[in-house]
Amino acid sequence: MSGIDERVDELNKKFLEFVSKPENVDAASKEIYEDLLDEVMMGFVFDVHRTVKTGSSDVEEGIPDDESYAIVDLPGLDVFGQQAIKKSQDCACPNCDRGVAACRFATHLEKCMGMGRNSSRIASRRIANSSKDLSTLSGVLSDDDDDVDWSLTNDKRKRRKDRNGLKKSKQSKSVHRNGDTGSAGGENNHTSNENSPSNYENMSVEDKRALLTQICGVVSEHTKKLCTRSMRCPQHTDDQRKDMRANLEATNNGHSNQDNLHVDVDTYEEGDGQNLRDALARWDLEVSSHSSPADSASTTSTSSSSRKRDSKSKGKGKGSKRDRGSPISQGD
Amino acid sequence: MKSAPHQRLVMVGDRDALKELLRLRLVECGWRDQVKIICKDLIKENGQDIAYDTLLSTVTSRARSLVPDSVKKELLQKIKNHLMAQEESLKS
Incomplete structure (x- = not known):
């Protein structure tokens, strides 16, 4: 430690001595400046040298373009500096041994040898005609069939949709009515099949x-x-x-004759059903109170079924009507 | 063995600060780019295999003259000021 202190003291003494003369100070500062400049320059030059040696200068500045790839921009030349020359190539016809320009070779062959596009087209047309003669009838028929098929399926789909929609609303409706009168429900249900618009006139x-x-x-x-x-x-x-x-x-x-009559019958039957029920209820008092609803239901169902037979009976009316039958009795 | 004032500056730590200042000034005034261009020219002339020492020695003489006067004066003034400040602090 003491050695370092001594040397620092010595340095300080030297420094004071040196600085005491002003011209020395200028010289010293210049010397120091040169030294610093050298160091900084060393750093810069070293940077440059390193980038060149590692090849990263190529990345920074890019490799100079090769002259051969330069685009030539002169009149009469393309970008590669080549003259645009049109060479007409000649083909020797194997049939007549004449030289023919390449662009005319196909047509020449066609004439010279009787081959080529047109002749093959004619041939294919001939084939097509002969086959058509055989299949004209069936072809036309099949076309028509397709059309019919298409329209039929289309129609069916429409109808099916229709029916579905009707049935749904019908069912909800009949459920509503079940509470009121059994016969009305039955009636409604039995018409559901005929309700499709295609049947409208009937x-x-x-x-x-x-x-x-x-x-x-x-x-x-x-x-x-x-x-x-x-x-x-x-x-x-x-x-x-x-x-x-x-x-x-x-x-x-x-022409209310039939329809009105029908409606009348309907209303009458409703009333009839009610009357019947009343009557039955009265009878039930004599027999038993439990069997009455079933009895009334059976009577109403038979009456409605018979009525149905009078009007045009169609398809599943019966089955679904039976379904209606049971809720009716419960409703009562 | 450098001169006493030089050692004094190193000891106090002013030398690094001055060096950074000089570097900054030289970059600001575009001196570094000039030096780079000179280096690249030399490398183009002599090929990429040029040694660092030859590169530095050839660049140095030209680069020194390229340093702007304002930077040189500023640096000289600052170094002098530092030396004076050291003298003052030692005397007191």
């Missing part, structure tokens, strides 16, 4: 009315079919729908 007025509460029902001028969309279908106006319903009422009044 339907009774009641069914038509019921149908018109669910669909638009305007008869189109082109297809003479009912519009089966909802009541608010955009294709027809409310006026058209009103007209349709007014028409229905008019026809109803016009």
